[in-house]
Amino acid sequence: MTMLPEPSAIKLGLVIDLDICVGCQACVVNCKEWNTAGYGAPLADVDAYGGSPNGAWLNRVHAYEAGSGAEARTVHFPKSCLHCEDAPCVTVCPTGASYKRAEDGIVLVNEDWCIGCGLCAWSCPYGARELDPAEGVMKKCTLCVDRIYNDNLPEEDRQPACVRTCPTNARHFGDLGDPNSEVSLMVAARGGVDLMPEQDTRPVNKYLPPRPRRVADDAPMSLVSMVEADSPGGFWKWVDTTLDRLG
Amino acid sequence: MRPAWSLIFFTTMSGLGLGLAGWIVIGLLPLMTVSSLIGVAVLTLFLIGAGLLSSTFHLGHPERAWRALSQWRSSWLSREGVLAVIVMAGLAGWFAAGYLGMIVPLWANIALLVLIYATVYATSMIYASLKTVARWYHPLTPACYLMFAAAGGLLASLALLSLLGLPITAALAQAALVLMLSAWGVKFAWWRVAGMARNQGSIESATGLVGMGAVRPLMPPHTEENYLQHEMGFVVARKHADKLRMIAIGLGGVVPVLVLLMAPASASALAFGLIAHVAGMFVERWLFFAEARHVVTLYYEGAA
Numbered sequence: 301m302t303m304l305p306e307p308s309a310i311k312l313g314l315v316i317d318l319d320i321c322v323g324c325q326a327c328v329v330n331c332k333e334w335n336t337a338g339y340g341a342p343l344a345d346v347d348a349y350g351g352s353p354n355g356a357w358l359n360r361v362h363a364y365e366a367g368s369g370a371e372a373r374t375v376h377f378p379k380s381c382l383h384c385e386d387a388p389c390v391t392v393c394p395t396g397a398s399y400k401r402a403e404d405g406i407v408l409v410n411e412d413w414c415i416g417c418g419l420c421a422w423s424c425p426y427g428a429r430e431l432d433p434a435e436g437v438m439k440k441c442t443l444c445v446d447r448i449y450n451d452n453l454p455e456e457d458r459q460p461a462c463v464r465t466c467p468t469n470a471r472h473f474g475d476l477g478d479p480n481s482e483v484s485l486m487v488a489a490r491g492g493v494d495l496m497p498e499q500d501t502r503p504v505n506k507y508l509p510p511r512p513r514r515v516a517d518d519a520p521m522s523l524v525s526m527v528e529a530d531s532p533g534g535f536w537k538w539v540d541t542t543l544d545r546l547g
Numbered sequence: 548m549r550p551a552w553s554l555i556f557f558t559t560m561s562g563l564g565l566g567l568a569g570w571i572v573i574g575l576l577p578l579m580t581v582s583s584l585i586g587v588a589v590l591t592l593f594l595i596g597a598g599l600l601s602s603t604f605h606l607g608h609p610e611r612a613w614r615a616l617s618q619w620r621s622s623w624l625s626r627e628g629v630l631a632v633i634v635m636a637g638l639a640g641w642f643a644a645g646y647l648g649m650i651v652p653l654w655a656n657i658a659l660l661v662l663i664y665a666t667v668y669a670t671s672m673i674y675a676s677l678k679t680v681a682r683w684y685h686p687l688t689p690a691c692y693l694m695f696a697a698a699g700g701l702l703a704s705l706a707l708l709s710l711l712g713l714p715i716t717a718a719l720a721q722a723a724l725v726l727m728l729s730a731w732g733v734k735f736a737w738w739r740v741a742g743m744a745r746n747q748g749s750i751e752s753a754t755g756l757v758g759m760g761a762v763r764p765l766m767p768p769h770t771e772e773n774y775l776q777h778e779m780g781f782v783v784a785r786k787h788a789d790k791l792r793m794i795a796i797g798l799g800g801v802v803p804v805l806v807l808l809m810a811p812a813s814a815s816a817l818a819f820g821l822i823a824h825v826a827g828m829f830v831e832r833w834l835f836f837a838e839a840r841h842v843v844t845l846y847y848e849g850a851a
Binding site: 417437 | 548605606607608609611612614615616617618620621622623624625628673676677678679680747748750752753754755756757759760761762763764765766767768769770771772773774775778779841842843846
Protein backbone atom coordinates (compact mmCIF):
# COMPACT_ATOMS: atom_id res chain seq x y z
CA MET A 301 0.00 0.00 0.00
CA THR A 302 1.67 3.19 -1.12
CA MET A 303 -0.59 5.64 0.64
CA LEU A 304 1.43 7.03 3.54
CA PRO A 305 0.21 5.89 6.97
CA GLU A 306 -0.81 8.33 9.68
CA PRO A 307 2.40 9.66 11.29
CA SER A 308 3.56 7.03 13.76
CA ALA A 309 4.33 7.85 17.40
CA ILE A 310 7.56 5.88 17.15
CA LYS A 311 9.91 7.29 14.50
CA LEU A 312 12.99 5.12 14.30
CA GLY A 313 15.95 6.73 12.61
CA LEU A 314 19.59 7.70 12.68
CA VAL A 315 21.42 10.71 14.01
CA ILE A 316 24.74 11.29 12.26
CA ASP A 317 27.39 13.47 13.85
CA LEU A 318 29.32 15.32 11.14
CA ASP A 319 31.69 16.66 13.77
CA ILE A 320 33.31 13.33 14.47
CA CYS A 321 32.85 11.20 11.36
CA VAL A 322 36.33 10.50 10.01
CA GLY A 323 35.20 8.95 6.73
CA CYS A 324 36.69 5.51 7.46
CA GLN A 325 33.92 3.79 5.42
CA ALA A 326 33.47 1.08 8.08
CA CYS A 327 29.71 1.75 8.15
CA VAL A 328 29.58 1.38 4.36
CA VAL A 329 31.36 -1.97 4.48
CA ASN A 330 29.39 -3.35 7.41
CA CYS A 331 26.13 -2.21 5.81
CA LYS A 332 26.98 -4.07 2.63
CA GLU A 333 28.15 -7.12 4.58
CA TRP A 334 25.00 -7.37 6.66
CA ASN A 335 22.50 -6.49 3.98
CA THR A 336 23.93 -8.70 1.26
CA ALA A 337 22.95 -11.64 3.45
CA GLY A 338 19.95 -10.14 5.21
CA TYR A 339 16.67 -8.58 4.08
CA GLY A 340 15.73 -9.45 0.49
CA ALA A 341 17.98 -10.26 -2.43
CA PRO A 342 21.78 -9.99 -2.04
CA LEU A 343 23.33 -6.60 -2.80
CA ALA A 344 24.91 -7.39 -6.11
CA ASP A 345 28.23 -6.23 -7.52
CA VAL A 346 28.91 -6.42 -11.23
CA ASP A 347 32.46 -6.70 -12.55
CA ALA A 348 33.64 -6.39 -8.95
CA TYR A 349 37.30 -7.10 -9.78
CA GLY A 350 37.27 -5.73 -13.32
CA GLY A 351 37.80 -2.36 -14.94
CA SER A 352 34.52 -0.69 -14.04
CA PRO A 353 32.99 -2.27 -10.95
CA ASN A 354 29.40 -1.34 -10.21
CA GLY A 355 27.03 -2.38 -7.48
CA ALA A 356 24.20 -1.53 -5.14
CA TRP A 357 25.06 0.08 -1.80
CA LEU A 358 22.66 1.39 0.80
CA ASN A 359 25.03 3.76 2.51
CA ARG A 360 27.72 5.89 0.92
CA VAL A 361 30.12 8.37 2.49
CA HIS A 362 30.90 11.56 0.60
CA ALA A 363 33.51 14.12 1.64
CA TYR A 364 33.09 17.87 1.30
CA GLU A 365 35.18 20.92 1.99
CA ALA A 366 33.32 23.70 3.80
CA GLY A 367 34.74 27.20 3.86
CA SER A 368 37.99 28.30 2.27
CA GLY A 369 41.57 29.13 3.15
CA ALA A 370 42.66 28.63 6.74
CA GLU A 371 39.04 28.25 7.81
CA ALA A 372 38.30 25.37 5.42
CA ARG A 373 37.21 22.12 7.01
CA THR A 374 36.90 18.64 5.62
CA VAL A 375 33.52 17.12 6.44
CA HIS A 376 32.86 13.43 5.90
CA PHE A 377 29.23 12.92 5.06
CA PRO A 378 27.53 9.52 5.31
CA LYS A 379 24.25 9.33 3.41
CA SER A 380 21.55 6.65 3.49
CA CYS A 381 17.74 6.62 3.49
CA LEU A 382 16.34 9.29 5.83
CA HIS A 383 13.02 7.42 6.36
CA CYS A 384 11.07 10.61 5.55
CA GLU A 385 7.67 11.24 7.06
CA ASP A 386 6.39 12.55 3.70
CA ALA A 387 8.30 10.01 1.66
CA PRO A 388 7.76 10.73 -2.07
CA CYS A 389 9.30 7.35 -2.92
CA VAL A 390 6.33 5.66 -1.27
CA THR A 391 3.48 7.54 -2.94
CA VAL A 392 4.92 7.32 -6.48
CA CYS A 393 5.22 3.53 -6.34
CA PRO A 394 2.67 1.99 -8.74
CA THR A 395 2.70 -1.50 -7.23
CA GLY A 396 2.51 -1.03 -3.48
CA ALA A 397 6.02 -2.48 -3.11
CA SER A 398 7.38 0.69 -1.54
CA TYR A 399 5.82 1.35 1.85
CA LYS A 400 6.26 3.09 5.17
CA ARG A 401 5.57 1.03 8.26
CA ALA A 402 2.76 2.44 10.40
CA GLU A 403 4.26 1.11 13.64
CA ASP A 404 7.76 2.63 13.51
CA GLY A 405 8.02 4.70 10.33
CA ILE A 406 10.66 2.55 8.60
CA VAL A 407 10.47 2.83 4.78
CA LEU A 408 10.88 -0.56 3.10
CA VAL A 409 10.57 -2.22 -0.31
CA ASN A 410 8.68 -5.46 -0.71
CA GLU A 411 11.02 -7.03 -3.26
CA ASP A 412 8.47 -9.62 -4.35
CA TRP A 413 6.19 -6.87 -5.64
CA CYS A 414 8.81 -4.44 -6.99
CA ILE A 415 8.79 -4.21 -10.80
CA GLY A 416 12.04 -2.22 -10.92
CA CYS A 417 10.59 0.81 -12.72
CA GLY A 418 12.96 3.13 -10.88
CA LEU A 419 10.41 5.90 -10.31
CA CYS A 420 10.99 5.86 -6.54
CA ALA A 421 14.69 6.52 -7.12
CA TRP A 422 13.75 9.45 -9.37
CA SER A 423 11.46 10.85 -6.70
CA CYS A 424 14.05 10.67 -3.91
CA PRO A 425 16.05 13.91 -3.60
CA TYR A 426 18.75 12.22 -1.52
CA GLY A 427 19.76 9.40 -3.85
CA ALA A 428 18.94 6.86 -1.18
CA ARG A 429 17.69 4.16 -3.54
CA GLU A 430 19.68 2.09 -6.00
CA LEU A 431 18.41 -0.55 -8.39
CA ASP A 432 20.08 -3.89 -7.82
CA PRO A 433 22.06 -4.62 -11.02
CA ALA A 434 21.48 -8.39 -10.79
CA GLU A 435 18.04 -8.71 -9.25
CA GLY A 436 16.29 -5.77 -10.97
CA VAL A 437 14.56 -4.66 -7.79
CA MET A 438 15.01 -1.46 -5.78
CA LYS A 439 17.34 -1.63 -2.79
CA LYS A 440 17.40 0.79 0.09
CA CYS A 441 18.36 1.11 3.75
CA THR A 442 16.04 -1.03 5.90
CA LEU A 443 17.35 0.49 9.13
CA CYS A 444 18.46 -3.12 9.62
CA VAL A 445 14.92 -4.13 10.44
CA ASP A 446 16.26 -7.70 10.63
CA ARG A 447 18.67 -6.73 13.43
CA ILE A 448 16.84 -4.20 15.58
CA TYR A 449 13.96 -6.53 16.46
CA ASN A 450 16.02 -9.73 16.32
CA ASP A 451 15.76 -11.64 19.60
CA ASN A 452 18.39 -14.10 18.39
CA LEU A 453 21.06 -11.41 18.58
CA PRO A 454 22.69 -10.21 21.81
CA GLU A 455 21.01 -7.01 22.92
CA GLU A 456 23.98 -4.78 22.07
CA ASP A 457 23.79 -5.97 18.45
CA ARG A 458 20.14 -5.00 18.04
CA GLN A 459 20.95 -1.78 16.23
CA PRO A 460 21.71 -1.04 12.58
CA ALA A 461 24.98 -2.51 11.31
CA CYS A 462 26.35 0.94 10.47
CA VAL A 463 25.74 2.21 14.00
CA ARG A 464 27.14 -0.91 15.64
CA THR A 465 30.35 -0.77 13.65
CA CYS A 466 31.14 2.95 13.75
CA PRO A 467 34.49 3.20 15.56
CA THR A 468 34.10 6.91 16.38
CA ASN A 469 30.49 6.76 17.59
CA ALA A 470 29.42 9.21 14.88
CA ARG A 471 26.20 7.28 14.23
CA HIS A 472 23.33 6.89 16.67
CA PHE A 473 20.08 4.96 16.40
CA GLY A 474 16.88 5.61 18.31
CA ASP A 475 13.31 6.86 18.44
CA LEU A 476 13.14 10.41 17.13
CA GLY A 477 9.41 10.49 17.86
CA ASP A 478 10.14 10.47 21.59
CA PRO A 479 11.37 13.95 22.60
CA ASN A 480 13.14 12.47 25.63
CA SER A 481 15.06 9.74 23.82
CA GLU A 482 18.85 9.93 23.77
CA VAL A 483 18.87 10.75 20.06
CA SER A 484 16.22 13.47 20.38
CA LEU A 485 18.10 15.11 23.25
CA MET A 486 21.27 14.99 21.18
CA VAL A 487 19.49 16.65 18.24
CA ALA A 488 18.10 19.36 20.52
CA ALA A 489 21.45 20.02 22.19
CA ARG A 490 23.48 20.16 18.97
CA GLY A 491 20.97 21.83 16.67
CA GLY A 492 20.44 18.78 14.44
CA VAL A 493 19.26 19.61 10.92
CA ASP A 494 17.15 18.13 8.11
CA LEU A 495 18.77 17.67 4.69
CA MET A 496 17.12 19.64 1.85
CA PRO A 497 14.26 21.03 3.98
CA GLU A 498 13.00 22.78 0.81
CA GLN A 499 11.91 19.41 -0.59
CA ASP A 500 9.28 19.10 2.20
CA THR A 501 10.03 15.43 2.77
CA ARG A 502 10.36 15.83 6.57
CA PRO A 503 13.23 13.38 7.08
CA VAL A 504 13.37 11.42 10.33
CA ASN A 505 17.18 11.08 10.24
CA LYS A 506 18.98 14.14 11.53
CA TYR A 507 22.51 15.44 10.98
CA LEU A 508 24.51 17.14 13.74
CA PRO A 509 26.56 19.95 12.16
CA PRO A 510 30.27 20.23 12.94
CA ARG A 511 30.94 22.11 16.18
CA PRO A 512 32.35 25.63 15.81
CA ARG A 513 36.11 25.66 15.51
CA ARG A 514 37.83 26.27 18.84
CA VAL A 515 40.32 29.12 18.79
CA ALA A 516 43.37 28.75 21.05
CA ASP A 517 44.00 31.57 23.56
CA ASP A 518 47.57 32.05 22.36
CA ALA A 519 49.09 31.31 19.05
CA PRO A 520 50.94 27.97 19.21
CA MET A 521 54.66 28.33 19.89
CA SER A 522 57.17 27.53 17.24
CA LEU A 523 59.70 24.84 18.05
CA VAL A 524 62.51 27.33 18.24
CA SER A 525 60.67 29.54 20.68
CA MET A 526 59.77 26.47 22.76
CA VAL A 527 63.45 25.56 22.93
CA GLU A 528 64.41 29.06 23.88
CA ALA A 529 61.63 29.38 26.45
CA ASP A 530 62.22 25.98 28.00
CA SER A 531 65.99 25.80 28.16
CA PRO A 532 67.87 29.02 28.43
CA GLY A 533 71.38 27.80 28.67
CA GLY A 534 70.35 24.15 29.09
CA PHE A 535 70.91 21.06 27.02
CA TRP A 536 69.62 22.47 23.75
CA LYS A 537 71.75 25.55 24.19
CA TRP A 538 74.77 23.27 24.48
CA VAL A 539 73.72 21.36 21.34
CA ASP A 540 73.22 24.63 19.56
CA THR A 541 76.56 26.08 20.46
CA THR A 542 78.36 22.78 19.88
CA LEU A 543 76.90 22.49 16.40
CA ASP A 544 77.74 26.11 15.71
CA ARG A 545 81.31 25.43 16.74
CA LEU A 546 81.56 22.47 14.37
CA GLY A 547 81.03 25.02 11.60
CA MET B 548 18.02 12.19 -16.53
CA ARG B 549 19.03 9.23 -18.65
CA PRO B 550 16.71 9.02 -21.67
CA ALA B 551 15.50 5.41 -21.82
CA TRP B 552 14.45 4.53 -25.38
CA SER B 553 11.49 2.55 -24.08
CA LEU B 554 10.13 5.62 -22.29
CA ILE B 555 10.67 7.91 -25.30
CA PHE B 556 8.90 5.42 -27.55
CA PHE B 557 6.13 4.94 -24.99
CA THR B 558 5.30 8.63 -24.44
CA THR B 559 5.57 9.48 -28.17
CA MET B 560 3.62 6.56 -29.63
CA SER B 561 0.88 6.26 -27.05
CA GLY B 562 0.53 10.06 -27.07
CA LEU B 563 -0.01 9.98 -30.84
CA GLY B 564 -2.35 6.98 -30.63
CA LEU B 565 -4.43 8.55 -27.88
CA GLY B 566 -4.60 11.86 -29.75
CA LEU B 567 -5.78 10.02 -32.87
CA ALA B 568 -8.34 8.07 -30.82
CA GLY B 569 -9.67 11.34 -29.41
CA TRP B 570 -10.48 12.62 -32.91
CA ILE B 571 -11.94 9.25 -33.94
CA VAL B 572 -14.43 9.01 -31.07
CA ILE B 573 -15.84 12.44 -31.87
CA GLY B 574 -16.51 11.19 -35.37
CA LEU B 575 -13.89 12.97 -37.44
CA LEU B 576 -13.16 9.86 -39.49
CA PRO B 577 -16.23 8.48 -41.28
CA LEU B 578 -15.32 4.77 -41.16
CA MET B 579 -17.90 3.57 -43.64
CA THR B 580 -16.24 0.42 -44.93
CA VAL B 581 -15.33 -2.64 -42.90
CA SER B 582 -11.73 -2.54 -44.13
CA SER B 583 -11.25 1.11 -43.15
CA LEU B 584 -12.82 0.45 -39.74
CA ILE B 585 -10.58 -2.54 -39.02
CA GLY B 586 -7.49 -0.81 -40.42
CA VAL B 587 -7.95 2.30 -38.31
CA ALA B 588 -8.86 0.22 -35.24
CA VAL B 589 -5.71 -1.87 -35.55
CA LEU B 590 -3.52 1.17 -36.14
CA THR B 591 -4.93 3.14 -33.18
CA LEU B 592 -4.82 0.27 -30.71
CA PHE B 593 -1.36 -0.69 -31.98
CA LEU B 594 0.04 2.80 -31.35
CA ILE B 595 -1.37 2.94 -27.81
CA GLY B 596 -0.60 -0.69 -27.00
CA ALA B 597 2.93 -0.73 -28.47
CA GLY B 598 3.73 2.38 -26.48
CA LEU B 599 2.45 0.81 -23.28
CA LEU B 600 4.23 -2.46 -23.99
CA SER B 601 7.53 -0.69 -24.66
CA SER B 602 7.27 1.09 -21.31
CA THR B 603 7.55 -2.32 -19.63
CA PHE B 604 10.89 -2.99 -21.36
CA HIS B 605 12.83 -0.79 -18.96
CA LEU B 606 11.45 -2.65 -15.94
CA GLY B 607 13.55 -4.96 -13.82
CA HIS B 608 10.62 -7.37 -13.61
CA PRO B 609 8.22 -6.89 -16.58
CA GLU B 610 6.32 -10.05 -15.62
CA ARG B 611 5.02 -8.24 -12.55
CA ALA B 612 3.83 -5.18 -14.51
CA TRP B 613 0.19 -5.99 -13.72
CA ARG B 614 0.87 -5.01 -10.11
CA ALA B 615 1.31 -1.43 -11.34
CA LEU B 616 -2.48 -1.18 -11.73
CA SER B 617 -3.01 -1.35 -7.97
CA GLN B 618 -1.90 1.98 -6.48
CA TRP B 619 -4.04 4.45 -8.43
CA ARG B 620 -4.92 6.28 -5.21
CA SER B 621 -1.42 7.74 -4.81
CA SER B 622 0.67 7.02 -7.91
CA TRP B 623 0.38 8.78 -11.28
CA LEU B 624 2.20 5.86 -12.93
CA SER B 625 -0.46 3.52 -11.61
CA ARG B 626 -3.26 5.90 -12.70
CA GLU B 627 -1.73 6.03 -16.18
CA GLY B 628 -1.77 2.25 -16.40
CA VAL B 629 -5.34 1.90 -15.15
CA LEU B 630 -6.64 4.64 -17.48
CA ALA B 631 -4.78 3.21 -20.48
CA VAL B 632 -6.30 -0.23 -19.92
CA ILE B 633 -9.80 1.28 -19.59
CA VAL B 634 -9.29 3.38 -22.74
CA MET B 635 -8.00 0.39 -24.73
CA ALA B 636 -11.02 -1.67 -23.67
CA GLY B 637 -13.38 1.24 -24.37
CA LEU B 638 -11.90 1.82 -27.82
CA ALA B 639 -12.10 -1.88 -28.65
CA GLY B 640 -15.78 -1.73 -27.68
CA TRP B 641 -16.25 1.43 -29.74
CA PHE B 642 -14.76 -0.16 -32.87
CA ALA B 643 -16.75 -3.38 -32.24
CA ALA B 644 -19.97 -1.35 -32.01
CA GLY B 645 -19.09 0.29 -35.33
CA TYR B 646 -18.43 -3.12 -36.90
CA LEU B 647 -21.80 -4.38 -35.64
CA GLY B 648 -23.49 -1.26 -36.98
CA MET B 649 -24.57 -0.06 -33.54
CA ILE B 650 -24.91 3.63 -32.73
CA VAL B 651 -22.60 4.68 -29.90
CA PRO B 652 -24.49 7.10 -27.62
CA LEU B 653 -23.16 10.62 -27.26
CA TRP B 654 -22.42 10.22 -23.54
CA ALA B 655 -20.20 7.22 -24.28
CA ASN B 656 -18.24 9.16 -26.88
CA ILE B 657 -17.78 12.04 -24.49
CA ALA B 658 -16.78 9.70 -21.64
CA LEU B 659 -14.23 8.01 -23.90
CA LEU B 660 -12.83 11.39 -25.01
CA VAL B 661 -12.42 12.50 -21.39
CA LEU B 662 -10.74 9.21 -20.46
CA ILE B 663 -8.37 9.50 -23.44
CA TYR B 664 -7.14 12.95 -22.41
CA ALA B 665 -7.06 11.89 -18.75
CA THR B 666 -4.63 9.14 -19.81
CA VAL B 667 -2.37 11.62 -21.60
CA TYR B 668 -2.55 13.87 -18.53
CA ALA B 669 -1.62 10.95 -16.25
CA THR B 670 1.39 10.14 -18.47
CA SER B 671 2.63 13.70 -18.15
CA MET B 672 2.00 13.79 -14.39
CA ILE B 673 4.36 10.83 -13.87
CA TYR B 674 7.07 13.40 -14.64
CA ALA B 675 5.35 16.66 -13.63
CA SER B 676 4.76 15.38 -10.08
CA LEU B 677 8.48 14.85 -9.38
CA LYS B 678 9.62 17.70 -7.19
CA THR B 679 13.20 16.48 -7.57
CA VAL B 680 13.34 17.64 -11.22
CA ALA B 681 12.44 21.33 -11.25
CA ARG B 682 11.97 21.64 -15.01
CA TRP B 683 9.36 18.86 -15.03
CA TYR B 684 7.60 20.04 -11.88
CA HIS B 685 5.52 22.66 -13.72
CA PRO B 686 1.88 22.98 -14.96
CA LEU B 687 3.17 23.57 -18.50
CA THR B 688 4.53 20.01 -18.61
CA PRO B 689 1.06 18.38 -18.83
CA ALA B 690 0.00 21.22 -21.17
CA CYS B 691 2.75 20.18 -23.64
CA TYR B 692 1.77 16.51 -23.53
CA LEU B 693 -1.94 17.30 -24.03
CA MET B 694 -1.34 19.77 -26.87
CA PHE B 695 1.06 17.48 -28.73
CA ALA B 696 -1.39 14.58 -28.42
CA ALA B 697 -4.20 16.71 -29.85
CA ALA B 698 -2.09 18.25 -32.64
CA GLY B 699 -0.31 15.02 -33.61
CA GLY B 700 -3.61 13.13 -33.45
CA LEU B 701 -5.29 15.60 -35.79
CA LEU B 702 -2.37 15.45 -38.23
CA ALA B 703 -2.64 11.64 -38.17
CA SER B 704 -6.42 11.90 -38.71
CA LEU B 705 -5.87 14.08 -41.78
CA ALA B 706 -3.28 11.68 -43.16
CA LEU B 707 -5.74 8.79 -42.67
CA LEU B 708 -8.59 10.75 -44.28
CA SER B 709 -6.52 11.37 -47.38
CA LEU B 710 -5.26 7.77 -47.46
CA LEU B 711 -8.88 6.58 -47.34
CA GLY B 712 -9.64 8.92 -50.22
CA LEU B 713 -11.98 11.07 -48.14
CA PRO B 714 -12.13 14.84 -48.63
CA ILE B 715 -10.33 17.21 -46.29
CA THR B 716 -12.09 20.54 -45.90
CA ALA B 717 -10.08 23.76 -45.80
CA ALA B 718 -11.44 24.42 -42.31
CA LEU B 719 -10.09 21.09 -41.05
CA ALA B 720 -6.65 21.73 -42.54
CA GLN B 721 -6.63 25.18 -40.94
CA ALA B 722 -7.66 23.70 -37.60
CA ALA B 723 -4.76 21.24 -37.80
CA LEU B 724 -2.41 24.09 -38.66
CA VAL B 725 -3.58 26.24 -35.73
CA LEU B 726 -3.37 23.29 -33.33
CA MET B 727 0.15 22.39 -34.45
CA LEU B 728 1.32 26.00 -34.08
CA SER B 729 -0.37 26.25 -30.66
CA ALA B 730 1.24 23.03 -29.44
CA TRP B 731 4.68 24.33 -30.37
CA GLY B 732 3.76 27.67 -28.82
CA VAL B 733 3.11 25.89 -25.53
CA LYS B 734 6.40 24.02 -25.93
CA PHE B 735 8.28 27.30 -26.52
CA ALA B 736 6.65 28.68 -23.36
CA TRP B 737 7.74 25.51 -21.51
CA TRP B 738 11.32 25.95 -22.71
CA ARG B 739 11.31 29.59 -21.57
CA VAL B 740 9.61 29.05 -18.20
CA ALA B 741 9.84 25.45 -16.97
CA GLY B 742 13.00 24.75 -18.96
CA MET B 743 14.79 27.56 -17.15
CA ALA B 744 13.67 26.39 -13.70
CA ARG B 745 16.54 25.57 -11.40
CA ASN B 746 16.27 23.00 -8.66
CA GLN B 747 15.63 24.55 -5.28
CA GLY B 748 18.28 24.26 -2.62
CA SER B 749 22.04 24.14 -2.76
CA ILE B 750 24.89 21.89 -1.79
CA GLU B 751 24.80 23.67 1.59
CA SER B 752 21.14 22.79 2.26
CA ALA B 753 21.70 19.29 0.85
CA THR B 754 24.52 18.59 3.30
CA GLY B 755 23.21 20.69 6.20
CA LEU B 756 26.56 22.53 6.23
CA VAL B 757 25.01 25.98 6.46
CA GLY B 758 26.92 29.05 7.65
CA MET B 759 30.37 27.50 7.22
CA GLY B 760 31.22 29.19 3.95
CA ALA B 761 31.05 27.70 0.48
CA VAL B 762 30.83 23.90 0.32
CA ARG B 763 32.42 21.89 -2.46
CA PRO B 764 32.66 18.16 -3.11
CA LEU B 765 36.09 16.90 -2.08
CA MET B 766 35.91 13.13 -2.59
CA PRO B 767 33.21 11.02 -4.21
CA PRO B 768 31.94 8.09 -2.15
CA HIS B 769 33.00 5.57 -4.79
CA THR B 770 35.55 5.30 -7.57
CA GLU B 771 33.21 4.32 -10.43
CA GLU B 772 29.93 5.72 -11.70
CA ASN B 773 27.00 4.37 -9.65
CA TYR B 774 23.31 3.83 -10.43
CA LEU B 775 22.42 7.36 -9.36
CA GLN B 776 24.96 9.03 -11.64
CA HIS B 777 24.08 6.71 -14.51
CA GLU B 778 20.35 7.40 -14.08
CA MET B 779 20.29 11.09 -13.07
CA GLY B 780 23.51 12.60 -14.41
CA PHE B 781 23.15 12.29 -18.19
CA VAL B 782 25.21 14.95 -19.96
CA VAL B 783 25.33 14.15 -23.70
CA ALA B 784 22.19 16.07 -24.66
CA ARG B 785 23.01 19.16 -22.63
CA LYS B 786 26.13 19.53 -24.76
CA HIS B 787 24.15 19.50 -28.03
CA ALA B 788 20.86 20.88 -26.67
CA ASP B 789 20.58 23.82 -29.09
CA LYS B 790 21.18 21.71 -32.21
CA LEU B 791 18.78 18.99 -31.04
CA ARG B 792 16.14 21.59 -30.26
CA MET B 793 16.38 22.93 -33.83
CA ILE B 794 16.05 19.39 -35.20
CA ALA B 795 12.97 18.79 -33.01
CA ILE B 796 11.33 22.04 -34.10
CA GLY B 797 12.21 21.51 -37.77
CA LEU B 798 10.95 17.96 -38.07
CA GLY B 799 8.18 18.10 -35.47
CA GLY B 800 6.80 21.55 -36.26
CA VAL B 801 8.10 23.26 -39.41
CA VAL B 802 7.66 20.31 -41.80
CA PRO B 803 4.05 19.51 -40.75
CA VAL B 804 3.13 23.20 -40.83
CA LEU B 805 4.55 23.58 -44.36
CA VAL B 806 2.65 20.47 -45.49
CA LEU B 807 -0.60 21.79 -44.00
CA LEU B 808 -0.04 25.17 -45.66
CA MET B 809 1.03 23.95 -49.09
CA ALA B 810 -0.48 20.54 -49.73
CA PRO B 811 -3.26 19.78 -47.22
CA ALA B 812 -5.03 17.50 -49.72
CA SER B 813 -2.09 15.34 -50.75
CA ALA B 814 -2.00 11.95 -49.07
CA SER B 815 1.72 11.50 -49.65
CA ALA B 816 2.54 14.99 -48.38
CA LEU B 817 0.43 14.43 -45.25
CA ALA B 818 2.04 11.02 -44.62
CA PHE B 819 5.47 12.62 -45.01
CA GLY B 820 4.44 15.42 -42.63
CA LEU B 821 3.23 12.89 -40.06
CA ILE B 822 6.44 10.84 -40.21
CA ALA B 823 8.51 14.02 -39.83
CA HIS B 824 6.34 15.07 -36.90
CA VAL B 825 6.80 11.73 -35.13
CA ALA B 826 10.56 11.87 -35.70
CA GLY B 827 10.63 15.41 -34.31
CA MET B 828 8.62 14.31 -31.28
CA PHE B 829 11.17 11.57 -30.59
CA VAL B 830 13.89 14.21 -30.43
CA GLU B 831 11.68 16.50 -28.32
CA ARG B 832 10.98 13.70 -25.85
CA TRP B 833 14.63 12.67 -25.81
CA LEU B 834 15.56 16.23 -24.84
CA PHE B 835 12.77 16.28 -22.26
CA PHE B 836 14.55 13.48 -20.40
CA ALA B 837 18.14 14.20 -21.26
CA GLU B 838 18.12 17.91 -20.40
CA ALA B 839 16.43 17.40 -17.04
CA ARG B 840 18.68 17.80 -14.02
CA HIS B 841 17.91 15.88 -10.86
CA VAL B 842 18.48 17.56 -7.51
CA VAL B 843 20.59 14.60 -6.32
CA THR B 844 23.42 15.81 -8.58
CA LEU B 845 24.01 18.43 -5.85
CA TYR B 846 25.71 15.72 -3.83
CA TYR B 847 27.99 14.74 -6.70
CA GLU B 848 28.66 17.95 -8.59
CA GLY B 849 27.81 20.61 -6.04
CA ALA B 850 25.27 22.04 -8.48
CA ALA B 851 21.96 20.85 -9.93
